[in-house]
Amino acid sequence: MHRSIPRQLAILLSLTALGGCLIEVEGPAADLGPRHSVPAMVVEDEALDALLRDADARIAAAPTSPRVGESVLDHDHDHADCDHDHDHEDHR
Amino acid sequence: MIAAARALVLVLVFSLGLRLPAQDPPRLKVVVTLPYIGEVVREIGGGLVGVVVLLDAGQDPHDVQVSPGMTGELKEARLFIENGMTLESFTPRLLAAAGEGFLLPGQGGHAWASDGIVAIEKPDPAALAAGGHVHAAGNPHIWLDPVNLKIVARNIEKALGRSLYQYKDELAGRRADLEARLDEAMFGAELVKLLGGKRLEQLHRTGALRDFLETREYRGKPLATRAGGWWARARKLPSKRFISFHKTWSYFEAAFGLEIAGTLEEKPGIPPSPAHLAELARIARDRDVRAVIAPPYYPRSRIEGFAAQVDLRTLVLPSQPGEEGAPRDLFGHFDRLFELLESVGAGR
Numbered sequence: 001m002h003r004s005i006p007r008q009l010a011i012l013l014s015l016t017a018l019g020g021c022l023i024e025v026e027g028p029a030a031d032l033g034p035r036h037s038v039p040a041m042v043v044e045d046e047a048l049d050a051l052l053r054d055a056d057a058r059i060a061a062a063p064t065s066p067r068v069g070e071s072v073l074d075h076d077h078d079h080a081d082c083d084h085d086h087d088h089e090d091h092r
Numbered sequence: 093m094i095a096a097a098r099a100l101v102l103v104l105v106f107s108l109g110l111r112l113p114a115q116d117p118p119r120l121k122v123v124v125t126l127p128y129i130g131e132v133v134r135e136i137g138g139g140l141v142g143v144v145v146l147l148d149a150g151q152d153p154h155d156v157q158v159s160p161g162m163t164g165e166l167k168e169a170r171l172f173i174e175n176g177m178t179l180e181s182f183t184p185r186l187l188a189a190a191g192e193g194f195l196l197p198g199q200g201g202h203a204w205a206s207d208g209i210v211a212i213e214k215p216d217p218a219a220l221a222a223g224g225h226v227h228a229a230g231n232p233h234i235w236l237d238p239v240n241l242k243i244v245a246r247n248i249e250k251a252l253g254r255s256l257y258q259y260k261d262e263l264a265g266r267r268a269d270l271e272a273r274l275d276e277a278m279f280g281a282e283l284v285k286l287l288g289g290k291r292l293e294q295l296h297r298t299g300a301l302r303d304f305l306e307t308r309e310y311r312g313k314p315l316a317t318r319a320g321g322w323w324a325r326a327r328k329l330p331s332k333r334f335i336s337f338h339k340t341w342s343y344f345e346a347a348f349g350l351e352i353a354g355t356l357e358e359k360p361g362i363p364p365s366p367a368h369l370a371e372l373a374r375i376a377r378d379r380d381v382r383a384v385i386a387p388p389y390y391p392r393s394r395i396e397g398f399a400a401q402v403d404l405r406t407l408v409l410p411s412q413p414g415e416e417g418a419p420r421d422l423f424g425h426f427d428r429l430f431e432l433l434e435s436v437g438a439g440r
Contacts, residue, residue: 048286051310055291062298 120255123169125180126153127412128235129205129244131422133173135270136248136263140256144169146186149414152389154361156182158189166190169201170255173248176204177211177232203251205244209234210297213342233340236411237347238278238322238426239296242271277423280320286310302349325430326350330437333379335372335404337386337395340411344429353379356386356398369398376402383436387411407432 119142124130130145137143144165147153153175163186166172172187172195174180187196194201211230234240249267253260275289283305284292295301305316316327326332326348333351334341338360345352354375358368375381383405386395392408399406409432410418413425 047310051308051315052287052291054308055287055295055304058300058304059291059294059298062300 120171120252121169122171122173122252123165124172124205125174125183126205126235127414127420128241128422128425129173129175129248131413131420132205132241132244132248132270133252135422136245136266137252137256138262138266140259140262141252149410149412149418149420150388150416152387153179154181156180158182158186162186163189166192166195169195171195171201171203171251173203173205173251175232175234176206177229177234179232200254203247205247206232206234206240207243207247209240209243212346213339231339231342233411234343236341237343238274238422239293239347240343241422242274242293245270245274273423276321277426278321279323280318283315283319283323286315286318296347322348322426322430325434329430329433331382333381334407335376335381335384337384337390340387341385341409353381356384356395363394369401372398373402376404383407385409388416405436407436409433 120137120140121144122133122137122141123144123146124133125146127145127147127149130143133141133143146162146165147156166186167190169192174183192201193199196202197204211232211234214230215228235244245267249263252263256263272284272289275284275292279289279292287295292301295304305319306314308315310318319327329350332349333353335354335356336352337356339352339355339357341350341352344350354372356364356369356372358364364372381402381404384395384399385407386392387410388408392406396406398404408416409429410416410425412418413422414420415425418425418428
């Protein structure tokens with residue numbers, strides 16, 4: 001009896017861990033499985049490539065615009081230069 | 093034997109403990125000035141935040157008295173978010189009365205929703221000196237361009253992340269989801285799939301989108317005809333020319349290719365002169381304007397009086413979610429705006 005306790009412990013802990021895993025996959029993660037195993041299909045589309053290049057060139061031509069893939073928050077933002085004028089006394 | 097039983101009990105308790113529901117996450121109290129900011133905070137923060145919106149839908153943000161109730165809300169707030177660009181002139185008084193130093197601009201408990209948005213209609217010094225209700229930082233009604241809401245969402249994700257840093261992935265996921273839904277609602281699923289939401293956003297922000305979509309084709313169809321969402325609805329509006337009361341709709345006008353032919357306010361916050369009204373009436377007749385548009389908080393009798401004089405429709409438009417019967421969510425608000433604008437027919 002005494003010797004069998006470690007085995008009981010191991011079984012209980014395994015069941016607990018298994019239960020925990022089962023509970024985990026009940027959430028949104030349960031939807032993720034098969035989609036992620038499908039490799040992305042590469043399609044040659046020269047017309048689309050040309051469109052995308054044109055779009056990116058137009059964005060690049062704008063003097064102050066951020067580039068594709070770059071967030072405005074990627075820029076260092078110095079609040080000392082921030083354009084908020086908070087002298088509200090003269091506001092109205 | 094007793095030791096074994098104790099061990100077994102401990103293991104059972106431990107196992108049960110693992111199966112108990114996770115502890116509720118903290119709810120960060122966030123106080124915001126405007127309804128649209130509240131909606132973006134709810135979108136990004138989900139169940140992690142409790143949001144208090146200080147201004148009621150339909151309340152003029154330019155003209156707000158600080159009340160003890162407002163000050164009281166700030167006592168327990170961990171984050172205060174305002175639009176900025178001098179729209180909410182009451183917030184310096186409010187924050188001073190609340191006396192919570194960490195909610196002041198520049199501190200960790202304060203954020204500007206409009207941070208990083210390029211302002212339009214920045215006044216020259218002469219306009220500022222002429223008086224009236226002039227916004228020194230430019231037109232502050234930034235949320236009426238849905239693409240600006242993506243920048244607002246990033247600002248709010250960043251601000252919430254300062255306090256909820258252990259939930260950063262969750263906040264980022266909700267922000268990305270909101271951005272994707274805004275892209276699709278703005279441009280339609282087909283165009284987003286073809287060009288990508290980020291590229292569309294940047295074309296839009298540089299002012300190059302309309303010409304690009306109107307002049308380029310893909311597989312024999314002009315790109316503009318592949319657009320859906322609000323962008324396509326705006327393109328099909330029977331009438332795109334309006335007179336507004338105040339410069340509320342400038343970002344909406346720019347985003348959707350409309351034309352605000354004039355404003356009833358000669359200078360913001362100052363009643364118009366008879367000469368200004370006569371000139372506006374001439375513009376309305378010459379340029380085939382069909383309606384005067386205004387949020388509900390401007391003097392309706394003055395607007396309707398002018399509209400009747402020039403035989404225009406008066407269209408009261410919600411400038412915020414939840415205003416004038418509009419749904420409380422960001423998407424329902426823009427849907428309602430387009431429903432109302434579509435009701436203005438091609439003829440008078």
